Amino acid sequence: MSASPSANVEPLAGIVGAENVSTALEARIACSRDASGLEGECLAVVWPSHPEHVPAVVEWALQEGVDLVPRGAGTGLCGGATPQRSVVVDLSRLTRIGPLDREGRRIEVEAGVVLGALNRRLAPQGLFLPVIPGSHRAATVGGMIATDAAGLRAVRYGTLRDWVEEVTLVDGLGRVHRLRGDALSSAVGREGVTGFVVKAVLKLASLPTRRTVSLIAFDDEEALLIQRDRWLQDPQLTALEYLNRHAAGALGWEARPHLLVEFDSDRGDIHDPERIAALWRARDGLYPVLARRGHPVIEDPRLEGEALQELLRWLDAEGIPAFGHLGVGIVHPCFRDGDGRIPALYERVAAWGGRVSGEHGIGLKKKGWVDAAFRAEIQQLKEKYDPKGVLNRGKLC
């Protein structure tokens, strides 16, 4: 990273306040990558503390001719928030939570609100935002909307798309859009290439009053998938998480394939809340454990049917630790850096008719794997929302 950035950031201080903009090396290094490890050059970091700052920041970028990269918590796993000689707009200081509409079960929040904090605030009211990625202690609502996050309870609650009622989006010309209904697809899952999500109205679910889990070890993936299909018929199922024998072994569990399943009833075998919490903590910590053990490259293919079975067999035979939200067919194989089998994985998934990214997004990492229809769709959205190309340049396609 060069010691002296080349963007004239002085006017930014006039917009957001001098304390909310930095060209210091430590700030630029901190925002030079996301959790994928893909790194790029950050010219400066700006932290809007009010949604109204964002249109003025975009106008500055248009004048200055630099591109802007939206950033939430930087937990993304595909280089979506990685700058490429860009100014990073870190939205984590937009943390206001509006009054709760208890009857309508909805709440307006700013983009930088962290999911874990929101759910802690809502718990005494018996409500929660039920889309819970493994990164829920850090991920922001804006980042989750931009990636259409899924997660541990996707089998029951779907993805963030199902829980967004309205998004306030600042586009690449600094215009403000309030998107609802079908128009939400211009912002949700678009990884910041159409604009900055600055606020959103979220729908909420009732917190289950009862939760039990079962943890079952199987002899092989075939037996496990048969039981998965049975549990998928159960209306009380809220999570169905998979660990292959290599991943289970890394947690110190018996080295056999496991399913960790949760029900919002007494249906599971484990009822003790502390034991349940400990199991979920272990599950949340699984990726960091695998990363520390030398497997930091996490993938997220999504497949169903025979193809899913083929994938699980291949990962097992290759000795690749894998886990995932098996209820919705998302699997997370974890590789060593530079493992030559990663392109083989993408090729296999594409040939089997699956998606190379089930939840983490495309970003920089997988843009070579998107099809022509997707590319055309993104280009159309770019023409409408970012005709000058200042937002997240070079991402998605």
Ligand SMILES: Cc1cc2nc3c(=O)[nH]c(=O)nc-3n(C[C@H](O)[C@H](O)[C@H](O)COP(=O)(O)OP(=O)(O)OC[C@H]3O[C@@H](n4cnc5c(N)ncnc54)[C@H](O)[C@@H]3O)c2cc1C
């Ligand atoms: C340990 C771990 C576990 C994870 N588990 C899951 C999981 O279970 N399910 C899942 O879906 N993901 C998971 N992830 C990936 C990641 O946490 C999600 O993609 C999350 O939604 C990203 O949120 P963020 O605030 O960190 O966004 P960032 O990483 O900062 O950004 C992600 C993308 O969104 C864009 N963006 C960020 N904020 C905005 C905004 N306000 N407006 C417009 N664009 C914006 C960025 O430019 C980038 O393209 C996991 C990551 C880790 C490290």
